[in-house]
Amino acid sequence: MVQVPTGEPVVPLDPSWPRMSLADATAALTAPGSKFEMESVEIGGLATRVWKHAPHDLGQLLDASRTHGERLFTILDEERVTYEANWRATATLAQALVANGVRKGDRVAFAMRNLPEWPVIFFAITTIGAIAVPLNAWWTGAELAYGINDSAAKLLIVDAERHARLQGHLGAMPAVERLIVARAEQRTADTLALEDIIGRPEAWARLAAAARPATRLASDDAATIFYTSGTTGNPKGALGTHRNLVTNILSGGFAGARSYLRRGEPVPEPAPRTLLLVIPLFHVTACSASLMGSLVAGNTIIFMRKWDTVHAMEIIEREKVHATGGVPTIAWQLIEHPDRSKYDLSSLEAIAYGGAPSAPELVKRIYEEFGALPGNGWGMTETMATVTSHSSEDYLNRPTSAGPPVPVADLEIRDEDGVTLLPVGTVGELWARGPMIVKGYWNQPEATAETFVAGWVRTGDLARLDDEGFVYIVDRAKDMVLRGGENIYSSEVENVLYEHPSVTDCAVIGLPHRILGEEPAAVVHLAPGTSATEAELQAWVGSRIAAFKVPVAIRFVAETLPRNANGKILKKELKALFEDRPGLAAG
Numbered sequence: 001m002v003q004v005p006t007g008e009p010v011v012p013l014d015p016s017w018p019r020m021s022l023a024d025a026t027a028a029l030t031a032p033g034s035k036f037e038m039e040s041v042e043i044g045g046l047a048t049r050v051w052k053h054a055p056h057d058l059g060q061l062l063d064a065s066r067t068h069g070e071r072l073f074t075i076l077d078e079e080r081v082t083y084e085a086n087w088r089a090t091a092t093l094a095q096a097l098v099a100n101g102v103r104k105g106d107r108v109a110f111a112m113r114n115l116p117e118w119p120v121i122f123f124a125i126t127t128i129g130a131i132a133v134p135l136n137a138w139w140t141g142a143e144l145a146y147g148i149n150d151s152a153a154k155l156l157i158v159d160a161e162r163h164a165r166l167q168g169h170l171g172a173m174p175a176v177e178r179l180i181v182a183r184a185e186q187r188t189a190d191t192l193a194l195e196d197i198i199g200r201p202e203a204w205a206r207l208a209a210a211a212r213p214a215t216r217l218a219s220d221d222a223a224t225i226f227y228t229s230g231t232t233g234n235p236k237g238a239l240g241t242h243r244n245l246v247t248n249i250l251s252g253g254f255a256g257a258r259s260y261l262r263r264g265e266p267v268p269e270p271a272p273r274t275l276l277l278v279i280p281l282f283h284v285t286a287c288s289a290s291l292m293g294s295l296v297a298g299n300t301i302i303f304m305r306k307w308d309t310v311h312a313m314e315i316i317e318r319e320k321v322h323a324t325g326g327v328p329t330i331a332w333q334l335i336e337h338p339d340r341s342k343y344d345l346s347s348l349e350a351i352a353y354g355g356a357p358s359a360p361e362l363v364k365r366i367y368e369e370f371g372a373l374p375g376n377g378w379g380m381t382e383t384m385a386t387v388t389s390h391s392s393e394d395y396l397n398r399p400t401s402a403g404p405p406v407p408v409a410d411l412e413i414r415d416e417d418g419v420t421l422l423p424v425g426t427v428g429e430l431w432a433r434g435p436m437i438v439k440g441y442w443n444q445p446e447a448t449a450e451t452f453v454a455g456w457v458r459t460g461d462l463a464r465l466d467d468e469g470f471v472y473i474v475d476r477a478k479d480m481v482l483r484g485g486e487n488i489y490s491s492e493v494e495n496v497l498y499e500h501p502s503v504t505d506c507a508v509i510g511l512p513h514r515i516l517g518e519e520p521a522a523v524v525h526l527a528p529g530t531s532a533t534e535a536e537l538q539a540w541v542g543s544r545i546a547a548f549k550v551p552v553a554i555r556f557v558a559e560t561l562p563r564n565a566n567g568k569i570l571k572k573e574l575k576a577l578f579e580d581r582p583g584l585a586a587g
Contacts, residue, residue: 010364010399017393019264022404022468029257029267030407036254038408043220043243043435046455049408050243050435051250055296057217057242059127061249062090065295071272074116075319076201076303081116083298085204091212093124096197098213100178102155104129107225109153111135111144111162111282114303116201117182117194118281119291121157126223126242129215133225133237134282137162138565143235145169148176151225151237151442157194160184219243225442226284228381237442244384245288247436251406252293255377255389263393272298273349274319278307279326280565285354286326289377289385309333313343320347325375327567328358329560332504335365336527348372352391353567354379359498360399367396378402378473382457384436387411388471400495401470409434413465418458427474427489430463431456462489479571481510481520488520488549496544497522500537502530505560507569508551511578522551523574525560553581 020028029036039052055061065073068083075081081089102108108125110133112118118134125132133151135144144166148156152175158166159182170179170190181187182194198204223242227235257267275294279286294301302315307330315321325331331351334340351366352375366374375391388411390403405411412421413428422428433456440448451458462475474489481488490508497506505525510518526532534554542550555577562570 009397010360011367011396013393013397014263016264017397018262020261022258022262025258025261026407028261029254036250036257036407044439044455048433048435048455051247051408054243054250055246056219057127057221058123058223058245059212059215059217061246061292061295062087062123062127062212065298068272068298071298072300074119074201074301074303076114076116076305079116079201081201081204085201085207086116086120088207088209089120089198089201089204090123090127091210092198092207093120093194094128094212095210097124097130097155098128100155102128102130104215105131105222106155107131107133107151107153108155108157109133109135109148109151110157111137111139112157112159112182113137113161113305114277114281114286115159115182116303117159120198122281122287122291127215127217128213129217129221131222131225131239134287135162136227136235136282136565137280141165141167141169145172146234147227147237148173150234154178156180157182163191217242219246222439226282226287226381226384236444236447238381238384239439239442240288240384241439244436244438245292247408247434248288248384248386249293249296251386251389251408251436252289254406255391255403259373259392259394270297272300273322274300274302276302276304276312276315276319276321276324277326278304278312278324278330279567283565283567284379284381284385285567289354289379309337310339313337313340313345316348317344322347323350323352324348325350325352327353327563328362329505329563329567331358331362331366333560335362335369336504338528345370350375350391352376354385359495361495361498363395363399376402378461378471379436380459382438382451382459383432383434384438387432387434387436390470398466398470400491401466401472403471404469405432405434405471409436411465411469411471412456413463414458418453424467425464427462427464427487430459430461430471430473432459433457479509481508481518483510483513483518483520483548484516486548490520492545493520493522493541493549493551496541497524497537499544500532500540502526502532503537507561507571507574509571509574511553511575511581519552520549521553521555521578523555523557523561523577525557553578 037052038049040047066087070082073083073086110121135147155178156176157180163181179191181191220241224240225237260267281287350373363374373392377389379385379387387409388403388405410433412431437457440452463473493508497503504527508522511521513519
């Protein structure tokens with residue numbers, strides 16, 4: 001097994017930092033009687049550490065959010081919805097779902113862009129004990145139909161765009177008893193308009209304050225089916241629980257509090273923030289890691305119909321946005337945009353991202369150019385988002401890490417046999433456990449048995465841990481390039497490319513080679529107004545890491561690299577760029 005260097009801090013830190021060790025900060029924050037106190041409960045027959053003061057279920061969370069009253073909850077263009085209005089719309093829709101025969105355990109699928117209706121639908125489903133199936137709004141009609149039929153959804157809610165996309169498939173959904181369409185310009189006889197149930201967002205505040213349906217919920221009841229990225233074969237539905245989702249609330253809060261103690265400052269009382277959310281809510285990073293905590297904190301969440309850098313800067317200036325992010329590409333585009341100086345972005349306190357690794361150079365530039373603190377973390381659909389959290393000085397000090405696990409989670413690095421534990425600093429497969437791990441895959445017992453083992457999830461990520469427990473994700477097992485018996489971790493080469501002043505997006509992939517097996521190649525997107533050649537970038541990489549890791553070919557693309565909705569680069573699509581390379585398979 002190979003050893004991977006840690007990497008130096010990207011900016012000079014106060015010599016007195018940290019004022020408190022990681023272990024002492026964790027002990028202080030999780031002490032008996034504290035907000036982040038833990039306890040042990042039985043989940044699936046296994047003793048598991050959980051946050052003692054996390055909400056019991058999503059119904060309790062929704063009701064608590066109502067205390068924020070007239071504070072704005074969501075903003076989309078001119079549509080502004082308060083917490084009270086959101087609660088009324090959710091309770092009204094929940095009553096309608098029950099009236100339409102939806103019962104505990106039934107699946108309700110929905111597919112739409114980030115709209116104020118999205119959280120209303122999500123909580124209306126889950127708070128009556130039904131299982132929400134948030135489908136990928138980027139999917140084709142056939143892909144949407146797959147998720148609807150795989151989950152055997154009893155009721156389907158879509159926006160007008162997804163409704164149009166499903167034409168030709170609607171007759172082949174035997175389990176669906178009712179179709180509800182939102183924001184449709186024209187209504188058809190076979191559908192029910194969502195507006196006929198709850199009205200338009202601007203009218204939600206005038207809905208009657210009727211009690212929402214009373215349903216007995218257990219923390220470990222099933223609540224969601226989020227489908228995985230489906231990079232091989234059909235996507236798998238990860239069956240999540242109420243506990244999985246609410247765990248993120250205190251996991252996120254803990255990470256923020258730890259940063260204060262590490263720099264020797266008292267932990268302040270939480271205050272509402274304004275967030276520009278530009279990642280889809282059907283991804284667990286947005287729904288679980290962002291939405292759940294926002295309901296507790298009283299944050300205002302701003303949606304965009306489509307990512308546009310100039311429009312985002314206009315929103316940040318106008319609404320005094322405190323935090324944004326999502327995937328590293330968004331941060332790069334804010335940094336590199338030639339008109340950035342025309343906008344007042346001084347309100348930004350944090351730019352955080354997940355779903356894809358980032359380069360140390362990005363961490364540095366966020367801090368130096370915005371004065372904002374960078375943040376990232378590690379999780380996956382199967383962990384309902386947050387397992388590790390990394391921010392502030394800890395991130396600046398360890399820019400290639402994804403942070404330490406939150407206190408209710410455990411991480412291990414295991415050998416290929418799935419049993420042997422590997423020493424500190426050694427790369428192997430990352431395994432994780434904790435109250436955020438989902439129940440398994442919907443109706444896939446064999447895949448569940450293979451991935452979920454005695455409370456642990458085998459992630460498929462190659463990683464290492466340092467002596468303080470910080471995790472370093474070095475590659476996906478399937479993305480590692482194996483050149484003549486030598487392991488090449490794509491993230492290491494990508495980080496070196498990102499250090500070049502012209503590179504703002506890149507990916508390293510393996511090309512087949514008859515003798516060596518594979519060779520590394522790279523696809524690169526350059527910053528506007530800059531230039532670089534293949535030879536220049538090859539020399540740049542070769543001067544910084546071993547020669548066998550230098551890409552044998554580099555292709556340049558005019559746009560940022562293709563990604564799925566989770567922010568992961570679609571590397572399989574990039575290989576077509578090298579089909580004209582002479583001797584590709586001949587060696």
